[in-house]
Amino acid sequence: MLILSNIISIYSVKKQPDLNWGNPEVRDAVFEMMNWWFDKGIDGFRVDAITHIKKTFEAGDLPVPEGKTYAPAFDVDMNQPGIQTWLQEMKDRSLSKYDIMTVGEANGVSPDDADDWVGEENGKFNMIFQFEHLGLWNSGDSHFDVNSYKSVLNRWQKQLENKGWNALFIENHDQPRRVSTWGDDDKYWYESATSHAAVYFLQQGTPFIYQGQEIGMTNYPFESIETFNDVAVKNDYQIVKAQGGDVDALLAKYKDENRDNSRTPMQWDDTLNGGFTNGEPWFPVNPNYKTINVAQQLEDEDSVLQFYKDLIQLRKSNDVYVYGQFDLVDAENSQVFAYTRTLNEKQVLIVGNLTNHEAELTVPFDISHGEVKLFNYDAKVNLKQLLPYEACVIELN
Secondary structure (H helix, E strand, O other): OEEOOOEEEOOOOOOOOEEOOOOHHHHHHHHHHHHHHHHHOOOEEEEOOHHHOOOOOOOOOOOOOOOOOOOOOHHHHOOOOOHHHHHHHHHHHOHHHOOOEEEEEOOOOOHHHHHHHHOOOOOOOOEEEOOOOHHHHOOOOOOOOHHHHHHHHHHHHHHOOOOOOOEEOOOOOOOOOHHHHOOOOOOOHHHHHHHHHHHHHOOOOEEOOOOOHHHOOOOOOOOOHHHOOOHHHHHHHHHHHHOOOOHHHHHHHHHHHOHHHHOOOOOOOOOHHHHOOOOOOOOOOOHHHHOOOHHHHHOOOOOHHHHHHHHHHHHHHOOHHHHOEEEEEOOOOOOEEEEEEEEOOEEEEEEEEOOOOOEOOOOOOOOOOOEEEEEOOOOOOOOOOEOOOOEEEEEOO
């Protein structure tokens, strides 16, 4: 890193300079820009990489570890002491003056920090995208860990209870497709896409849907380094190759984990380039666009798209889906993510088997008089024998 008067050069990214927030003139300009847009009538900002604006190191380059090309910077530029002073200034001089919505991309923030970020009194943003469960998104050498997933999200749900608001999401532009890495994009494509959808969408918070997620778009079938466009993949490939490393193993790892998986063109229909463009897109459309596309699912009442529409309608149908208290059910179950939402006398049960095997759920209450509001199988709900990736929503009262 090299600090200039107003700009920091970081990671050699020429088109993405990092402003020097330590300069008060820079902060003045940023807040002026924000207020200019708010005065125009925009409804809010999604603030990128906001946890990286504060740096704790002396001017000059960071030392590069032996065997590495670049110096890692997270330890000196992610959620560093003093960042809340600048965020409070942003709140006082801009955000608090307008009726707007903000969501910050907040890598490195834990539930213990949540009050300073999204607390009703002390918070600077309405919501944040937290990445505590980021490691679960990489396939690596292990399968998707249901209990770890539950533990992380339960901690965020309970820590923010009556204090702040969660941003709910399972996909974004920096991660691969969930149905491919967490689910089964072959035999149980529909079931796994909808089971993961139900589990995250009905928690307390505001759900976000990334483009293509609502139709179950899958990872791209990469075959060689030439098919990748992700700069991180290309850089790592050159480094490993120069060091005489195993480039085949690297590509096998990145096939599932790279960012290009979520950046393929939207699959609108089964025409040229998935109906995205008649020209040449920046990246090839996924070859499965003939069978996975919006037009086809609009005509199918049992599609992934329809399931997302039903989830949206459920959230609108009763306040329990919005404000209800979140409580895990059968918390140690290693296959099933189940929880209740409770508001006054209303209670709902959300169940998702997140594995490709049958599972059993133990519930401490009677569901015999409950009403099934949403289900991703054409069968009768049986919590003692949940089918692979089965998901259901049951209103209990």
